[in-house]
Amino acid sequence: MAYSEKVIDHYNEPRNVGSFAKSDDQVGTGLVGAPECGDVMKLQIKVENEKIVDAKFKTFGCGSAIASSSLATEWVKGKTLDEALAIQNTEIVEELSLPPVKIHCSVLAEDAIKAAIQDYRKRQETSSESTASA
Amino acid sequence: MTERIVGIDLGTTNSLAATVFDQVGPEVIAEPGQTPIIPSVLTMHEGKWLVGQEALIRSLQNPTQTLHSIKRLIGRSLEEIPAEEQAQLPYQLRSGERGQVLVCLDEQAFTPQEISAEILKAVKYRAEVILGETLQKAVITVPAYFDDVQRQATRDAARLAGLEAVRILNEPTAAAIAYGLDERKEGKIAVYDLGGGTFDISLLQLTGKIFKVVATNGDTRLGGDDFDQAIVGELTLRIQQEFTDAELRSPLARQVLRQTAETIKIGLSQSNEIEYTISIEDQSWSHQGSFTTTELQPLLAPVIQRTLQRCQQALDQAGWKVEDLDEVVLVGGSTVVPEVRRQVQQFFGRTPQVAIDPYKVVALGAGIQGHLLAGGRRDFLLLDVIPLALGIETVGGTFSKLITANTTLPTEAKELYTTHVDNQTAIEINIYQGERELVRDCRCLGRFKLRGIPAMKAGLPLVEVTFRVDANGILTVSALEKRSQTDASIEVIPFHGLTQQEIDDLLEASYEHAIEDFTARQLIEFRQTAERVLQGIEMHWTIAEKALAQIDCTAIRQQMEVVRQQMEGQDPQVLKTEMDRLGDLTRSLADTVVGQAVLSALQDQETTPV
Amino acid sequence: MPFCSHCQKPLQSTLWCGACQQLQSSGLQTDYFSVFGLPPRYDVDLKSLERSYHELAAELHPDFFATATVAERRLSEGLSARLNQAWQTLQNSTARAQYLMGVWKSKTPTHERDLPTGFLQEMFALQEELEELLEAKDQQALATKHADFLQRLNDLQHNYQQQLIELKENTPDTTFCKQIQQQLNAERYLLRLLERCSSTSSETDL
Numbered sequence: 040m041a042y043s044e045k046v047i048d049h050y051n052e053p054r055n056v057g058s059f060a061k062s063d064d065q066v067g068t069g070l071v072g073a074p075e076c077g078d079v080m081k082l083q084i085k086v087e088n089e090k091i092v093d094a095k096f097k098t099f100g101c102g103s104a105i106a107s108s109s110l111a112t113e114w115v116k117g118k119t120l121d122e123a124l125a126i127q128n129t130e131i132v133e134e135l136s137l138p139p140v141k142i143h144c145s146v147l148a149e150d151a152i153k154a155a156i157q158d159y160r161k162r163q164e165t166s167s168e169s170t171a172s173a
Numbered sequence: 174m175t176e177r178i179v180g181i182d183l184g185t186t187n188s189l190a191a192t193v194f195d196q197v198g199p200e201v202i203a204e205p206g207q208t209p210i211i212p213s214v215l216t217m218h219e220g221k222w223l224v225g226q227e228a229l230i231r232s233l234q235n236p237t238q239t240l241h242s243i244k245r246l247i248g249r250s251l252e253e254i255p256a257e258e259q260a261q262l263p264y265q266l267r268s269g270e271r272g273q274v275l276v277c278l279d280e281q282a283f284t285p286q287e288i289s290a291e292i293l294k295a296v297k298y299r300a301e302v303i304l305g306e307t308l309q310k311a312v313i314t315v316p317a318y319f320d321d322v323q324r325q326a327t328r329d330a331a332r333l334a335g336l337e338a339v340r341i342l343n344e345p346t347a348a349a350i351a352y353g354l355d356e357r358k359e360g361k362i363a364v365y366d367l368g369g370g371t372f373d374i375s376l377l378q379l380t381g382k383i384f385k386v387v388a389t390n391g392d393t394r395l396g397g398d399d400f401d402q403a404i405v406g407e408l409t410l411r412i413q414q415e416f417t418d419a420e421l422r423s424p425l426a427r428q429v430l431r432q433t434a435e436t437i438k439i440g441l442s443q444s445n446e447i448e449y450t451i452s453i454e455d456q457s458w459s460h461q462g463s464f465t466t467t468e469l470q471p472l473l474a475p476v477i478q479r480t481l482q483r484c485q486q487a488l489d490q491a492g493w494k495v496e497d498l499d500e501v502v503l504v505g506g507s508t509v510v511p512e513v514r515r516q517v518q519q520f521f522g523r524t525p526q527v528a529i530d531p532y533k534v535v536a537l538g539a540g541i542q543g544h545l546l547a548g549g550r551r552d553f554l555l556l557d558v559i560p561l562a563l564g565i566e567t568v569g570g571t572f573s574k575l576i577t578a579n580t581t582l583p584t585e586a587k588e589l590y591t592t593h594v595d596n597q598t599a600i601e602i603n604i605y606q607g608e609r610e611l612v613r614d615c616r617c618l619g620r621f622k623l624r625g626i627p628a629m630k631a632g633l634p635l636v637e638v639t640f641r642v643d644a645n646g647i648l649t650v651s652a653l654e655k656r657s658q659t660d661a662s663i664e665v666i667p668f669h670g671l672t673q674q675e676i677d678d679l680l681e682a683s684y685e686h687a688i689e690d691f692t693a694r695q696l697i698e699f700r701q702t703a704e705r706v707l708q709g710i711e712m713h714w715t716i717a718e719k720a721l722a723q724i725d726c727t728a729i730r731q732q733m734e735v736v737r738q739q740m741e742g743q744d745p746q747v748l749k750t751e752m753d754r755l756g757d758l759t760r761s762l763a764d765t766v767v768g769q770a771v772l773s774a775l776q777d778q779e780t781t782p783v
Numbered sequence: 784m785p786f787c788s789h790c791q792k793p794l795q796s797t798l799w800c801g802a803c804q805q806l807q808s809s810g811l812q813t814d815y816f817s818v819f820g821l822p823p824r825y826d827v828d829l830k831s832l833e834r835s836y837h838e839l840a841a842e843l844h845p846d847f848f849a850t851a852t853v854a855e856r857r858l859s860e861g862l863s864a865r866l867n868q869a870w871q872t873l874q875n876s877t878a879r880a881q882y883l884m885g886v887w888k889s890k891t892p893t894h895e896r897d898l899p900t901g902f903l904q905e906m907f908a909l910q911e912e913l914e915e916l917l918e919a920k921d922q923q924a925l926a927t928k929h930a931d932f933l934q935r936l937n938d939l940q941h942n943y944q945q946q947l948i949e950l951k952e953n954t955p956d957t958t959f960c961k962q963i964q965q966q967l968n969a970e971r972y973l974l975r976l977l978e979r980c981s982s983t984s985s986e987t988d989l
Binding site for chain 1: 895896898903904906907910911914967968971972973974975976979
Binding site: 101102103129132133136137138139140141 | 565566567571573575588589590591593594602631632
């Protein structure tokens with residue numbers, strides 16, 4: 040397998056590393072882990088009008104996990120929540136040419152996106168509830 | 174027992190064979206009173222290979238055309254061989270089509286496989302002459318730390334020599350067999366194997382009939398050659414101090430220095446000081462000096478230290494402590510160096526075992542294993558391990574292990590692959606072997622192309638790839654598409670080895686020479702027989718003169734002369750015919766001699782007091 | 784109970800028939816416990832397991848099939864590989880527990896990725912803490928962390944091993960499996976933390 044320049048770039052210089060304040064209502068946080076190898080991944084999205092305007096991640100894991108999450112943050116930016124939910128791990132596998140032993144890393148990234156969106160929606164519900172009750 | 178399977182120790186410096194003889198047991202194969210060792214040195218003479226002693230003798234007249242230490246090159250690419258090491262070799266190297274190393278000789282280029290095949294042929298032919306039977310199968314030993322490419326290359330060398338390498342056996346393990354069976358040992362043993370160009374440490378657990386390798390470690394580029402190089406360095410300094418204009422970089426100078434270094438090393442194994450003189454034919458200076466063991470020690474220490482680091486790694490891998498060991502066995506020519514023994518003893522805290530000649534023990538073990546493979550015995554079993562992890566390349570050039578080092582062989586690992594694009598029918602996998610985190614620090618065994626995957630939507634095919642490592646530590650890869658149950662075909666592109674086509678081409682070329690080779694072997698054999706027959710007749714000539722008529726004696730004398738002439742000739746068939754004629758003429762003499770022998774035996778018996 | 788494909792006698796090991804000395808090709812597929820004629824249980828006598836391993840190896844190893852047909856030699860290679868893997872897995876206390884979960888997986892619902900509540904958050908926090916210590920090259924604090932994690936790992940291992948040994952039934956219920964699986968998953972995260980503690984650079988493990 041020859042890896043494309045782009046992939047090696049993602050691996051060597053991962054994009055969007057960092058965090059947003061968890062308390063921010065516009066932010067959704069997804070924290071997931073891969074029991075296969077003990078990798079932990081945190082992915083955060085910043086949403087305005089159902090659209091992801093920014094994303095950040097922090098991953099403790101192997102190169103494939105880092106590249107997968109870096110790619111995931113790049114992809115979700117500019118997408119609507121529904122569009123982001125449609126991202127499949129197989130797309131990440133294809134883009135990064137991940138071999139079978141590393142497919143769980145792409146699953147992790149997909150799960151992280153879903154978890155972040157779910158977290159964001161939950162926050163919206165609770166905050167709208169609290170505004171309604173106020 | 175079926176067909177004989179001999180054991181061959183194909184060494185960096187020396188090669189030899191051993192087998193199990195009926196009634197006698199395991200023995201090295203040698204003419205009575207002669208050394209079993211064939212130096213792993215070669216040269217070309219009038220378009221023919223000269224191997225062993227003959228090549229060694231010519232090495233000073235012809236340094237650039239003398240090949241030694243070929244084992245250090247087998248299964249390697251040119252770029253993997255450090256520049257300083259290339260500079261130390263008197264012969265030239267160049268790169269082949271896929272980067273594999275080629276050795277230049279007489280304006281031709283040979284792969285290390287072809288050259289090793291010539292050494293194997295020499296060992297094989299001599300064994301055939303001594304055993305009086307043709308050999309087709311052998312157990313060939315390799316350093317335990319050899320990777321898949323180096324093992325495959327050794328097996329290919331055997332094929333080119335007309336031998337099937339039924340088993341590629343690890344050298345320290347072979348030594349453990351010879352040693353363990355000899356003494357019927359139990360417990361934990363360490364085999365410290367320092368050869369001419371390679372170092373191995375193997376830790377074994379001996380339980381009843383099971384010889385289980387628990388951990389193995391080593392360095393395939395570390396050995397007695399490095400001792401010689403360290404001494405060469407010192408000699409160079411000394412000479413340059415005395416004669417500033419001395420030219421020491423020429424192939425001849427290097428060869429002279431190398432041989433002097435070896436002599437010093439060997440000499441200091443027996444005494445504390447050795448005198449030497451160095452002069453080079455085309456240069457006017459002559460340097461004299463002496464070397465003491467105290468001066469030698471700091472030169473050898475760094476090399477020995479590297480071996481001991483490997484020993485510690487192996488112990489860590491096995492989860493053993495030095496105190497857990499029941500025995501430490503020394504193997505390999507370089508372990509006769511007293512400084513090596515001293516430091517090994519210090520590290521392991523016990524006197525190492527040297528019960529069996531360290532030059533012979535590997536070949537003996539291989540011979541015993543050959544006997545077992547041929548069905549001659551089944552009272553022991555060797556369980557060996559893969560020395561280096563095996564895996565595939567993943568993102569960012571990282572190495573993902575499928576089989577870890579020190580896994581007992583045979584073993585296998587399965588992986589499921591799928592396609593990324595609709596109707597994709599091929600998948601490529603790069604396979605690596607090594608212990609490092611990045612593939613660039615591991616060895617690429619080859620690129621495997623899975624073809625013939627049925628056209629389906631992306632992600633649908635399930636290709637199960639099986640990576641199998643056999644008892645020899647050699648990998649084979651097979652693939653099956655699970656949905657359609659079709660075998661995907663695999664095209665292997667070896668990185669530094671020979672392709673099937675290249676082996677076939679070389680074999681075909683060697684068939685062309687086969688008749689020539691066969692004639693040469695026959696001639697050697699017949700000359701030896703003729704020599705024995707002539708000596709026999711001379712020995713009993715007094716009996717002949719008494720027993721035979723004058724005319725018969727003259728006829729025998731004349732025929733002996735004819736045979737002598739034909740021994741100088743080149744046609745084995747003519748020699749054979751003349752020898753048969755001599756045989757006919759001496760038949761009655763033979764009868765008389767036998768009669769005399771019986772008679773004297775009888776007389777002896779009568780005179781012996783009862 | 785499996786039977787020999789040649790003489791139909793009951794098999795002790797699924798790899799080889801002790802009665803008629805025949806290799807069993809069906810053994811290439813059987814589970815690791817039945818390779819040694821054992822029920823799928825956690826408590827295994829390692830001494831007798833090793834004895835069986837040696838005995839079987841001495842019958843199956845390809846070195847004893849060097850003069851046999853190609854098909855037989857292949858089979859002996861495959862069965863020996865299976866035997867080696869079975870031994871490698873069952874003799875290791877963690878690998879054996881993981882393998883058992885796989886055996887039970889077909890009978891009980893899976894909890895492959897389950898973790899105790901709040902565990903992942905804790906792991907992430909610990910990893911962040913470690914990262915700071917690694918960057919500061921605070922060897923002393925790292926050593927303390929290492930000792931803490933090791934203690935936690937040992938307690939965890941001891942706990943699930945005890946649970947597995949005390950298990951009475953051959954196929955445990957979902958709750959039990961979930962408990963064990965959670966601990967096995969947690970074990971990997973702890974191992975990962977330990978690995979990072981001992982890595983000398985702050986670079987993430989490739």
